[in-house]
Amino acid sequence: MDEREPDSRSRPQNGLLDERRHTSANEEPIARIGLRLAAWYAIVFVITSLAIVLLTYRLLAASLEERDQQLVISTLREYSQRYAEGGLRALADAVEIEQRSGRQERMFVRVVRGPSETLLLSAPYAWNDFDVSRLRGRGELEELLSESGTARLEVASARLPDGTLLQVGKSSENREALLARYRTVLAIISLVIVFVALAGGAIVTRSTLQPIRQLITAVRGIVRTGRIDARVPVRADRDAIDELSALFNEMLDRITTLIRGMEHALDNVAHDLRTPMTRLRGVAERALQSDDEQAQREALVTSLEESERILAMLDTLMDISEAETGTMRLDVTAVPVAALVREVVELYEDIAEDKHIHVSTDVETDLTVPADAKRLRQALANLVDNAIKYTPSGGRVEIRARRDGTVVRLDVTDTGIGIEPHDLPHVWERLYRGDQSRAERGLGLGLSLVRAIAIAHGGTVDVSAEPGRGSTFTVRLPADRQIASITRM
C-alpha cells in the first residue's frame, strides 16, 4: 500500500508540469498558425496579381509589335506601288513627302540594285547605329539589332519587278520607350500589390484568429484558476468558432454538474457511513472491556454483520451517486419485461409463500424496454422487496407492466400498511424511514436506488398510497429511446 502511494501522488504532479509547459509556450502555437496563414495569403495574392500584370504587359507588347509590323508591310506595299508607277523618282518623292509631313515616325527606306549598289537610302540620323549591310533582303520580315543593342530595326523587303530590292523598316525604339514607361508603372503597381498582400494577410489572419485567441485566453484562465463556473464568451455570429465556444461551455456545464454531483455524493457517503461505523466501533469497544468470552464472540459476530451492512450500503450509495451524476454505466439492450418480472417474482417466491402473500403479475405480452437488464431487475427487486416487507400476512402484491404511450410503465401494488401522507414526499430520499418502516430491517436506500436507476435510464418514479390500504409504486421508462444514446460517458 505504502509503496504504491508515490505513484498515485506523482500523477497530479505530472499534470502540473504539463500545464506549466503549456503556459510557457502559450503564445507560440497561435502565432505560428497566424504567420503561416498570413504568408499563404500573401503568396497567393502576389502570385495571382503578378501573373495578371505580366499577362497584360505581354499582350500590350505583342499588340504594339503587331501594329508596327503591319505599318511596315503596308508602307512597303505602298512604296512598291509608287516605284512601279513612277520609278525611283516617284518613290523618293513619296518618301520625302511622307517624312516631311511628320505624320508618322520616320521609317527606314532603302532601294538596292544588284548585290550592293544602294540607289536610295532614307533613314533618321540616329539609325546609323544599324549596320544595314547585314540585311539579307529575303523573306517578308527580318529583324536587325542595333550595335548598341538597345533597339531593333524591323525590316520588310520586296523584290521589285525590275530586280531592285525595296526595303522598308521601322525601329522598335519608340515602342520600347513606351513599354519601358509601362514597366515602371507596373513595377510601382506590383510594389503596391505586395504591400496590400502583406497587410491584407495580417488583417485577415488577425480577424480570423482573434476569436480563437479569445477562446484560448478564456480556457487558460479557467484552467489556471480552476474556476469552472467561468464561461467562454460566445458571439452571435454562429460560425464554427462560436460553435466551438458554445460546445466548450456545454462541456464545462457537464463537468460542473459532474463535480457538484460527486462532491454531493461524497458528502452523503461520508455522512451516511458514520452511523454504522460508530455502531461498529461501539460494539468492538464494549467487547474489549468485557471479560465474558461469550459476549466477545457475540460482538465479533455483530461486527462482521455490521461490516457486511456497511459494504452493502457503500455499494448502494455508490450506485445511487453514479446514477444521479449520470456516470452510471448502463449496458442497454431490449429487455423482455415478462422474463424480468418472472425472475424477480421467483426470487421472492419463497418469502411470499412463507408470509402467505399472493404475488400476481400482469404483463403485456412481448413487451420490451430499452434498459440495462441487471439494473432494472435490481430496481424491480427493490420494489417487490419493499411491497412484501410492508404487507401483512394474507395480503396481495401485484406487478403490472404495460406500454403507456411513449413510456413503459411498471407498477408494483401492495395491500400493505401504506404510507402516511406526510411521509409520501420523502420516501425517495436516502435513509429516510417513515415511523412505520423503522421496525423493518433494511438500509433505507432501496427506494432511492430505484429512483436513481429510473433517472439514469431517463425515466421517472411515482408513488401513491393510502395508510392501512396499500401503496402503488410506479416506474416509467422511455419506450423508444435510441439504445445507443443512453450509454452516456
Place this chain on the structure above:
Amino acid sequence: MVEDDATIADFVSKGLAEAGHAVDVATDGEKGVALALKGGYDAAIVDVMLPRLDGLALIDRIRARGIHTPVLILSARRTVDDRVKGLQAGGDDYLTKPFAFAELLARLQALIRRSTGQTEPTRLSLGNLSLDLLSRGAERDGKPIDLRPREYTLLEYLLRNQGRVLTKTMILSHVWGYNFDPGTNVVDVLVSRLREKIDRDFEPKLLHTVRGVGYVLKAG
C-alpha cells in the same frame, strides 16, 4: 500469494494453511514473478494493485514464460474492468475486496479442481445424505426427499463444498445469479426450507449456520 497489504496476506495465508495449503507470500509484482517462475504452485492469488509491477502485468509476464498456474485475482475496484473479465474467460477467476475468507477458499479450490481436471462425480454424499446428480434425486437414511429446483441447486452447491462455509452472497449468486443484496434475505428463507427437508427429521444435523458469515454443510 502476491499481496502488498501485510494484514490481508497474513490472514489469508493463515486461513489457507489451516485448510491444508502451503502458501508463499510475495509483497510486490517483481517478487511475485520470481516466485511464480520457481514453479510448482497449484494456484496463485494476485492483487491487481501492486507496487513495482501490477497484478495484470504480472499475469501477462508469467503467461509469456509459459506458466499456466490458475490465478485468483483480487481487486479493490467495485466494478470489474474488462481486462479482468477477459482473464476470467481464460480460466482464471476474480474476487473483489473486501471478501469473505470462505469465498476465497471456495473459489481457489474450484480453480485448482478445474486446472487439475478432476472428474465430475455423479453422486454427492455426506453421511447418510446423498444426492444423485443424474436422476436429481436426494435421499437421507434411504428415504427419498422431494426437493424443489432451487433447493436442489443449493443442496448440490453445499454438498460440493461440504465442510466449507458458504456466504449468503455466494449462495445468492450461485442459486439466483444475482450479484446484489436484494434486501430481505431470500437466502435465509431458502436455507431454512432446505433445512426443514434434510435435517428436521434426521440426526445428526448437517446444515449449520455460521453467524455473521453464512452456512456450512458438515457432519457434527
